[in-house]
Amino acid sequence: MLQINPKKFKEIKNKTIPNPLRPRFRSKAQANIYFLSKRKVSGEKKNLIIKRVKLATLLTTVLVGGYLLSN
Helix, strand or coil, X not given: CCCCCHHHCXXXXXXXXXXXXXXXXXXXXXXXXXXXXXXXXXXXXXXXXXXXXXXXXXXXXXXXXXXXXXC
């Protein structure tokens, strides 16, 4: 069984409680992690959609070009 050694306990030196309601003033480069990750996910989805549209456009042009050249 584990035994607790009271000699290993350290006394808390700074007993002040930080005020969580204090607003944090940051530069625009630093923002809330939630919004940064949300922006990243929306950016990844946007890039994926653009790639798919480019692929679909290329495929249709190749098919239409092939059809026109075969006639």
